[in-house]
Amino acid sequence: MRLIFFVMCVVWASGVRAELQSLFPRNEVAVATAQGSLFAGAQAGLFARPERAALPTTNARFVAPRSTGSTPVDQLLSLIAEAEAGSKGYDAVQYGARIRPALPPTQMTLGDIYAWIDATPGQPHAIGRYQFIPPTLRRVAQIRGFGPETPFTPGVQDALAVVLLEDAGLSAFKAGDMDRLVFMHNLAKIWAGLPLPNGRSYYEGYAGNSASMSWAVFDGGMRAIWGV
Template sequence: MNRRALLLGLLASTARPAFGQSARYELENSLTERAKWRSFGNKDWITGDPIERARSGRARITTYELTHVGGNSPVARLKSLIALAEAGPKGYDAVHVGASVKPPKRPTQMSLGQILAWIKRTPGQPHAIGRYQFIPSTLRVLIARAGLSTKARFSPEVQDQLADLLLADAGLAKFQAGRMSRKRFMNNLARIWAGLPTSSGKSYYDGYAGNRATLTRAYFDARMREFFPKA
């Protein structure tokens, strides 16, 4: 091997991530813009997210059965739509289907601290949990933002409170005030919840180990027009 070929080989090997890190490397780089977009973007969120998105969650829904929980306001109905896309019939007690070691109790019967302890005890598996399928890094940040004690129960009320923070991040107030288009708000929601489709009709995470939107864009758009007819 001549000197030039050897030098090129060395450069290529140093520029490429190790084999075991390649998938994570590619996903972390693809999430760079999303991390900037999130109001609470941080290193822990970036490094913690890939394993949660590395395995698909709920399968594509073929029959929509939207059940409203928590009232009939536009925001409550939106949260029910998100729950349909993410959690399915188990709702507030849903756990990612890829979690081989499930929590010792129903999530709504556990404290936030117990859920975080379960996450810590079971590395290497997805941990999306609850009606809104919070992933660990997002959950930790939301708990801090909400000022909640780890002794607080992961109740439906607490889950809704945390989801409200994510809706605010997506621009709910601007959308309701007419300062953000429906399309943009929907795409922002799709950046948070993988089960919701972007304007392309695909999940923001489409292509990563089977991840795909569980709702069609047409259904998503129709429901948003129904919930927010004046927006």
């Protein structure tokens, strides 16, 4: 299931700017604009530096990411989460949200999250381990068949993130039909905290986006996880 991506060069309205902080497959930008919000690379620049994983040096030795499981996909999700949610993990909320949810995200349902979003317009709403913002969250939840009553548990968040991995070509990569570097490039198109080989975010400079992980660590992590 491949998607065609494009990027917006002009960001309009403060409400739109506020949402430029999260996951965005580039093909969704037009839809997000119509809904009054954009989502820029997995979590983007408004996520405060103290909240994000520290930027490793280019000579840093890869350390296996913390994972809720042992499969390669589990480890890949953990690697992405290091760049996106930092120490907050599944309970991460974008730091720019002036009005935060009443409960930690993992104690909320999707309906609770939607209600919080609707009640607090004009601020960022990136939430969870993968910093979903409203259009992305609603889309991947619909694909998974998760209704408003679904708890936003770690398992649910992981399942939602796998939809985005598939957008990047996970199945093709696992089948040997996609080169690892192409897959990594696609991942960087979705999560702005991940770097390109030059060390910069695919969305470098858009709404403050920058990579929060070095290429050496990203590349080393992928090699360690997949053995290629």
